[in-house]
Amino acid sequence: MMITSWNRYPLVSHTNVLDAVHRHESLPITSGPLLAFGSGRSYGDVCLNEGGVLLRTRRMDRFIAFDESTGVLVCESGVLLADILDLVVPQGWFLPVTPGTRFVTVGGAIANDVHGKNHHIQGNFGHHVRKFELLRSDGERKLCCPDKNIDWFRATIGGLGLTGLITWVELQLLPIINPFMITESKRFHSLDDFWELSAEAESQWPYTVAWIDCTATGKRQGRGILMLGQHAPAQADLPTWKERPRRFPVDPPFSLVNTLSVRAFNLLYYNKPIKKGLALTHYKPYFYPLDGMLEWNRMYGRKGFFQYQCVLPPEASQEGIRDLLNIIANSGSGSFLAVLKTFGSKISQGMLSFPRPGATLALDFPNQGKRTLRLLNELDAVVREAGGALYPAKDARMPSELFRSAYPLWEQFSTFIDPQFSSSFWRRVKE
Amino acid sequence: MKRFIIFGATSAIACACARLWVAQGHSLFLVGRDRAKLENQLADLRVRASPGQYLDSMSANLNDLEQHESIFSRAEAVLGGVDVVFIAHGTLPDQKACELSVGQTMDEIQTNALSVISLLTLAANRFEAQGSGVIAAISSVAGDRGRQSNYVYGAAKGMVTIFLQGLRNRLAKKGVAVVSIKPGFVDTPMTVQFDKKGLLWVQPETIAQGIVKAVEQRRNAVYLPGVWRWIMLVIRHIPEAIFKRLSL
Numbered sequence: 001m002m003i004t005s006w007n008r009y010p011l012v013s014h015t016n017v018l019d020a021v022h023r024h025e026s027l028p029i030t031s032g033p034l035l036a037f038g039s040g041r042s043y044g045d046v047c048l049n050e051g052g053v054l055l056r057t058r059r060m061d062r063f064i065a066f067d068e069s070t071g072v073l074v075c076e077s078g079v080l081l082a083d084i085l086d087l088v089v090p091q092g093w094f095l096p097v098t099p100g101t102r103f104v105t106v107g108g109a110i111a112n113d114v115h116g117k118n119h120h121i122q123g124n125f126g127h128h129v130r131k132f133e134l135l136r137s138d139g140e141r142k143l144c145c146p147d148k149n150i151d152w153f154r155a156t157i158g159g160l161g162l163t164g165l166i167t168w169v170e171l172q173l174l175p176i177i178n179p180f181m182i183t184e185s186k187r188f189h190s191l192d193d194f195w196e197l198s199a200e201a202e203s204q205w206p207y208t209v210a211w212i213d214c215t216a217t218g219k220r221q222g223r224g225i226l227m228l229g230q231h232a233p234a235q236a237d238l239p240t241w242k243e244r245p246r247r248f249p250v251d252p253p254f255s256l257v258n259t260l261s262v263r264a265f266n267l268l269y270y271n272k273p274i275k276k277g278l279a280l281t282h283y284k285p286y287f288y289p290l291d292g293m294l295e296w297n298r299m300y301g302r303k304g305f306f307q308y309q310c311v312l313p314p315e316a317s318q319e320g321i322r323d324l325l326n327i328i329a330n331s332g333s334g335s336f337l338a339v340l341k342t343f344g345s346k347i348s349q350g351m352l353s354f355p356r357p358g359a360t361l362a363l364d365f366p367n368q369g370k371r372t373l374r375l376l377n378e379l380d381a382v383v384r385e386a387g388g389a390l391y392p393a394k395d396a397r398m399p400s401e402l403f404r405s406a407y408p409l410w411e412q413f414s415t416f417i418d419p420q421f422s423s424s425f426w427r428r429v430k431e
Numbered sequence: 432m433k434r435f436i437i438f439g440a441t442s443a444i445a446c447a448c449a450r451l452w453v454a455q456g457h458s459l460f461l462v463g464r465d466r467a468k469l470e471n472q473l474a475d476l477r478v479r480a481s482p483g484q485y486l487d488s489m490s491a492n493l494n495d496l497e498q499h500e501s502i503f504s505r506a507e508a509v510l511g512g513v514d515v516v517f518i519a520h521g522t523l524p525d526q527k528a529c530e531l532s533v534g535q536t537m538d539e540i541q542t543n544a545l546s547v548i549s550l551l552t553l554a555a556n557r558f559e560a561q562g563s564g565v566i567a568a569i570s571s572v573a574g575d576r577g578r579q580s581n582y583v584y585g586a587a588k589g590m591v592t593i594f595l596q597g598l599r600n601r602l603a604k605k606g607v608a609v610v611s612i613k614p615g616f617v618d619t620p621m622t623v624q625f626d627k628k629g630l631l632w633v634q635p636e637t638i639a640q641g642i643v644k645a646v647e648q649r650r651n652a653v654y655l656p657g658v659w660r661w662i663m664l665v666i667r668h669i670p671e672a673i674f675k676r677l678s679l
């Protein structure tokens with residue numbers, strides 16, 4: 001059975017793929033290493049386990065309890081964020097933190113300690129986890145929360161699935177009034193403009209993110225569109241909105257993403273007409289623009305693609321982002337839209353959590369073999385020099401030395417790994 | 432709003448159906464073997480339901496036919512009557528093992544056919560008396576023709592299919608609908624040991640949508656997904672002289 005992560009690279013084979021269905025049952029006994037697999041929305045190999053066994057969690061998808069007066073939700077770890085939203089939005093609640101796709105499981109969101117457009121206010125997903133149960137291969141069930149088994153709590157949040165199986169989770173949700181967002185888009189013409197605009201916006205808006213044109217050079221470098229949002233207050237007249245999902249129709253043998261299409265797309269995107277002033281937007285297109293096109297990852301062809309997401313500390317952000325964009329523009333191998341955002345100062349809970357103060361840049365590159373790997377190595381040099389980090393959830397190739405320097409708690413973390421668990425990612429960065 | 436009894440409620444297909452029925456506002460009484468699984472399922476449905484919906488469960492081994500009458504009475508008592516009976520329990524026998532063991536073959540027939548027929552009989556008499564209701568049961572495409580690879584299962588399902596046809600004929604004039612559901616290959620825990628690469632494998636959620644629709648429309652017999660109607664049409668019409676040489 002072929003199982004891949006979202007970027008379809010690397011292609012690895014597993015000796016077995018099993019389903020976890022009931023949370024009260026014990027873990028399967030396997031000869032090789034085991035790893036939980038949620039929705040496979042990671043890019044790279046944190047959710048892969050070459051030569052070992054994957055334990056899919058999507059069938060473990062039951063709600064356990066929901067208190068609509070306090071917004072405390074308890075559910076199994078295979079529940080999708082999309083299922084949670086469908087349940088709680090009509091009752092006036094929202095996920096306090098959400099990544100750019102809602103098709104991820106709660107377990108996967110914890111294991112990668114995912115972040116969203118509101119990091120500067122709400123921190124990571126892990127900040128809103130009240131407790132969870134961790135099932136270990138020796139059969140022990142650990143209840144983890146900030147006042148019980150705190151070390152296990154901190155190891156498992158952002159723990160890349162290595163500490164055992166998260167069976168159920170208790171979350172604190174965020175109150176909202178309706179499914180709509182007040183949004184505003186602002187075009188900026190250079191990186192300098194971005195820094196200024198984004199600092200100002202973050203003091204006023206809970207959600208901010210910028211999409212930039214990574215093909216622009218010179219004075220225009222870093223130009224893009226800043227997208228701001230907040231949950232809408234009560235209104236008498238809500239617009240109607242209906243989702244019409246599309247599916248990327250074909251599996252092209254080669255990538256449709258190339259220098260030409262990327263340039264054209266970025267030019268169009270940067271120049272797209274944007275509405276002046278405030279707009280009322282449904283939360284789905286606002287938070288999940290890519291979910292509107294199912295299976296868009298097919299666009300990159302059979303060889304798949306790489307995502308590259310780094311964070312650079314505040315003092316090195318401005319220069320570092322400039323250097324990264326220079327390297328990308330020179331390489332000619334651009335990304336459709338790059339995402340640029342600043343992280344706030346909330347300290348991550350997890351020992352291996354990615355978010356930390358500074359600026360984060362994320363890009364997609366079609367896999368063109370050696371050429372792409374060379375480019376990514378060049379980007380690594382900038383990240384290393386700046387004292388930054390790469391995001392394991394979106395990595396298929398970072399050198400182990402970069403991982404270790406960026407995640408200094410990795411050794412302490414290692415003592416919490418379940419002896420039966422491992423992943424392709426972990427074996428790679430530990431080497 | 433309708434009141435449902437679901438037998439084999441924790442099976443993957445029934446689970447998916449139950450979620451859809453709860454979302455439509457119906458009340459459900461779940462019957463399954465494993466108490467812990469039932470309770471987890473009930474909690475999930477309670478989170479999804481509105482306060483006005485009634486949800487309850489009872490664990491029972493359906494091979495114990497003696498219990499069937501009391502399950503019905505209990506469900507009727509707590510729901511205040513029943514409008515739909517959905518029978519979804521079953522096991523997938525190990526054909527090779529059955530060939531070597533009469534006991535195992537009989538056990539499989541008991542679970543997949545006789546226990547179902549007992550429940551169908553009780554449901555039919557009740558609904559006939561009340562002059563309304565829908566009875567739906569999961570049979571299988573495997574019941575359409577005996578094949579070497581799973582004829583124990585196929586024979587049990589075939590018995591259910593014919594029994595349902597008879598009931599439908601008997602109850603048609605009495606305001607009671609009888610729906611036969613014939614799924615093809617479904618990706619559930621029951622079929623873990625199969626390699627599911629083929630295009631014909633579908634998720635239980637897809638089958639559930641078809642079932643909910645068929646119950647609503649009081650259909651007669653539905654193949655799920657629909658292509659199986661045509662596949663089975665061909666399979667049923669291959670002459671026996673040829674069929675017996677095929678390794679299907």
Ligand SMILES: Cc1cc2nc3c(=O)[nH]c(=O)nc-3n(C[C@H](O)[C@H](O)[C@H](O)COP(=O)(O)OP(=O)(O)OC[C@H]3O[C@@H](n4cnc5c(N)ncnc54)[C@H](O)[C@@H]3O)c2cc1C
Nearest residue numbers: 038039040041042099100105107108111114115160161166
């Ligand atoms: C379009 C798109 C946009 C994205 N945007 C963002 C973003 O804005 N911010 C962000 O942070 N990320 C983002 N991501 C990445 C995504 O949020 C993470 O990779 C997420 O963790 C994926 O969850 P999953 O359920 O698919 O888990 P998988 O990818 O299947 O697994 C991820 C990790 O979780 C572990 N795991 C899964 N379930 C369990 C469990 N029950 N117990 C223990 N470990 C478990 C796995 O072992 C693995 O290590 C995006 C991804 C896509 C495709």
